[in-house]
Amino acid sequence: MESDTRKSILVAGGGSAGWMTALYLNRLFNHAEKTVDITVVESPDIGIIGVGEATVHSVRFFFAAMGLDEAELMRETNATLKLGIMFRGWMKPVDGEMHQYFHPFEHQRLGRVLDISSMWFLSGRAATERYDEGVCLSAEMIKRGHGPKGPNTPAYQGVVPYGYHLDATLLARFLRKKAVEAGVVHVEATIDDIDVAGETITAIHTNTGQSFSADWYIDCTGFRGLLIDKVAPDNWDSFEDALPCNRAVALQRELAPGEAPNPYTVATALKNGWAWQIDLTNRQGTGYVYDGNRMTADEAEAELRDFLGPQSRVLKSTHLKMRIGCRKRFWVGNVIATGLAGGFIEPLESTGLHLINLAAGLMGTHLAGTAPTDDSRESFNRLMRGFYQDLKQFIVLHYCLTNRDDTAFWRAAPQTVEHTPWLKAQLEVWKHKVCEYHDLAGAFSTTFTDENYRYILYGMQHTPTLGLVADGAESDRMFSQLRQMQENACALTMTHADYLAKLNGTAEQN
Ligand code: FAD
Numbered sequence: 001m002e003s004d005t006r007k008s009i010l011v012a013g014g015g016s017a018g019w020m021t022a023l024y025l026n027r028l029f030n031h032a033e034k035t036v037d038i039t040v041v042e043s044p045d046i047g048i049i050g051v052g053e054a055t056v057h058s059v060r061f062f063f064a065a066m067g068l069d070e071a072e073l074m075r076e077t078n079a080t081l082k083l084g085i086m087f088r089g090w091m092k093p094v095d096g097e098m099h100q101y102f103h104p105f106e107h108q109r110l111g112r113v114l115d116i117s118s119m120w121f122l123s124g125r126a127a128t129e130r131y132d133e134g135v136c137l138s139a140e141m142i143k144r145g146h147g148p149k150g151p152n153t154p155a156y157q158g159v160v161p162y163g164y165h166l167d168a169t170l171l172a173r174f175l176r177k178k179a180v181e182a183g184v185v186h187v188e189a190t191i192d193d194i195d196v197a198g199e200t201i202t203a204i205h206t207n208t209g210q211s212f213s214a215d216w217y218i219d220c221t222g223f224r225g226l227l228i229d230k231v232a233p234d235n236w237d238s239f240e241d242a243l244p245c246n247r248a249v250a251l252q253r254e255l256a257p258g259e260a261p262n263p264y265t266v267a268t269a270l271k272n273g274w275a276w277q278i279d280l281t282n283r284q285g286t287g288y289v290y291d292g293n294r295m296t297a298d299e300a301e302a303e304l305r306d307f308l309g310p311q312s313r314v315l316k317s318t319h320l321k322m323r324i325g326c327r328k329r330f331w332v333g334n335v336i337a338t339g340l341a342g343g344f345i346e347p348l349e350s351t352g353l354h355l356i357n358l359a360a361g362l363m364g365t366h367l368a369g370t371a372p373t374d375d376s377r378e379s380f381n382r383l384m385r386g387f388y389q390d391l392k393q394f395i396v397l398h399y400c401l402t403n404r405d406d407t408a409f410w411r412a413a414p415q416t417v418e419h420t421p422w423l424k425a426q427l428e429v430w431k432h433k434v435c436e437y438h439d440l441a442g443a444f445s446t447t448f449t450d451e452n453y454r455y456i457l458y459g460m461q462h463t464p465t466l467g468l469v470a471d472g473a474e475s476d477r478m479f480s481q482l483r484q485m486q487e488n489a490c491a492l493t494m495t496h497a498d499y500l501a502k503l504n505g506t507a508e509q510n
Contacts, residue, residue, distance in 0.1 A: 009037070009215065014043075014048070017220040024062070025038055026182050041191060041206065042188060049340065055354065056105070057161040064156040080262075082263060088100045105138070114474075115434065117434040117435075126458075137160050141160065191206055230335075235328050243399075249300050251314050261280065276347070288307075338359040342359065362383055390443050391445075396417060401414075401457070
C-alpha cells in the first residue's frame with residue numbers, strides 16, 4: 001500500500017468469508033495507524049450459507065491473531081472442541097462391524113532409527129489394532145471422552161492440536177461485531193449494479209441508491225461470485241470429474257437428553273456420498289453431501305433422516321447446490337474472490353474457513369507492497385490454485401482406496417484417482433514404503449502433510465509391504481513411550497463435557 005494516500009477496500013458479502021477477511025485486513029493495515037478504509041456491503045435480503053460448522057486446527061491461530069477472546073468466541077457460537085474426524089463406513093464392514101478410522105490433527109514424530117509408521121508395521125501391530133489408535137494421542141483421548149484442555153490450559157492451547165465446531169450464523173455475527181468495533185464500516189444493502197472498465201471495477205451500486213468506489217474489491221458473495229464473474233466470466237476450473245458430490249442437504253437436530261457433544265466430527269459414508277455430524281453445545285449440525293446426478297434431493301433427505309433414526313428431532317433442513325472447483329484466476333484486475341466465490345471443495349476435511357484464512361493472509365502480503373503488479377496477481381493466483389489442487393488430491397485419496405461395491409457411486413470411486421496423476425503414481429510407491437515427509441515436497445500448503453496422508457492411507461488399508469526386520473526392543477520402547485504419552489495426555493486433560501460445563505458456567509457446584 002502507498003503510505004501517502006489512504007487506500008480503500010470494499011468487501012462485498014458478509015458471510016464468514018467477508019467478515020474474516022475484513023477483520024484480518026483491518027487488523028493488518030489499521031492496527032498501528034489507519035492506512036486503509038475498509039467497508040463491508042452485505043445484503044440484508046440474501047442470507048449467508050449457514051453451514052460450515054467444523055474447522056481445522058489452524059483456524060485457532062487466526063482467531064488468536066485477531067485478538068479474539070477464545071472463551072467469548074466459543075460461548076457466542078455454541079462451540080465445542082474438535083480433535084479430528086472419525087470416518088465411518090468408507091470401506092466394507094470388517095467382521096460384520098462398520099469400518100472406521102480416525103484422522104486427528106496431531107503429528108507424532110518420535111525420533112528413532114525408523115519412523116513410527118514403519119515401526120508400527122514391522123512390529124506386527126497392524127494385525128491387531130487400528131493405525132490411529134496405535135500411533136497418536138487423540139484417538140485414546142476421545143475414547144475416554146477427553147478434550148484437548150485441562151482446567152488451566154491457556155486460551156488457544158491444548159495438549160494436542162484442536163479445531164472447533166461452531167454455529168456458522170453465530171460466527172458471522174460475532175466476527176461482524178468485532179470487525180465493526182475495530183473500525184470496519186458496515187453497509188446493509190444489496191449490490192444491484194457494477195460498473196466495469198475492462199477487468200477493473202470502477203463502482204458498485206446498491207438497491208438503497210448508494211454507490212461505492214474502492215481501490216480493491218473483495219468478492220465474498222458466496223457461490224454467486226457476483227464481482228469476479230463480472231470482470232472474468234469464463235474463469236472456472238471444475239473439479240466435478242474427480243469429486244462428483246455437488247449437492248447437499250443440511251439438517252439441524254436436537255441433541256437427545258443426556259447426549260454429550262462429541263469432540264470430533266463424524267463423516268459416515270452413505271449410498272451416494274457421505275453424512276457429516278457436528279455437535280455444538282445446543283444441537284447437532286448434520287448433512288448429506290451427495291452426487292446429484294445419482295439421486296434426487298428428496299431421496300437424499302429421506303436417506304439422511306433414515307440414517308439419523310426415527311427418534312431424531314429435526315429442527316431445520318436446507319438443500320444446497322454446490323459448485324465444485326475453483327477460479328482459474330482468483331485475482332483479476334482490482335477484484336479478488338475468496339470463500340465460496342473463489343472456490344469450493346466438498347467439506348470432508350472442513351477446510352472452507354481455513355482456505356479463507358490462507359487467502360486473507362496472502363491478500364495482506366500481496367496488497368501490502370507499494371504497488372501490486374501483474375506479477376503480484378499471478379503469484380497470488382498460482383498459490384491459491386495450488387492450495388485448491390492440493391486439497392482436491394487429498395480429498396480424492398479418501399475415495400479412491402475404497403473397496404465398497406454396494407452402489408454405482410462407490411464402484412466408480414476408485415477411478416477418481418485417474419484425475420490426480422501424481423497421487424495415482426504415488427499409491428504404487430506407497431505399496432513398498434511408508435508415506436514420508438519428502439514425498440509431499442512441492443506441495444503448496446502444509447495443511448495436510450505426510451502425517452495426514454498416512455492416517456487416510458492406513459485407515460483405508462493401503463499399507464506397504466516392508467522388507468525389513470523389526471528391532472523388537474526398539475519398537476517396544478517406542479510404543480511404550482507412546483502409551484505413556486497417551487496416559488499423560490489423559491491425566492492432563494478434562495473430559496470434553498466437563499470442559500464445556502466449566503466454560504459455559506453450567507458445571508455442578510459441589
Ligand atoms: P456465504 O455464507 O454464502 O455469504 C455470502 C454473503 O454475500 C452473504 O452475506 C450475502 O448476503 C452476500 N451477498 C450475496 N449477494 C449479494 C449482493 N448482491 N449484494 C450484497 N451482498 C450479497 N467450511 C468449513 O470450514 N467447515 C465445514 O464444515 C464446512 N461445511 C460446509 C458444508 C457445506 C454443505 C457447504 C456448502 C459449505 C461448507 N463449508 C465448510 C464452507 C463454508 O460454509 C464457507 O466456506 C463459508 O461459510 C464462507 O461462505 P461465504 O462467506 O463465502 O459465503
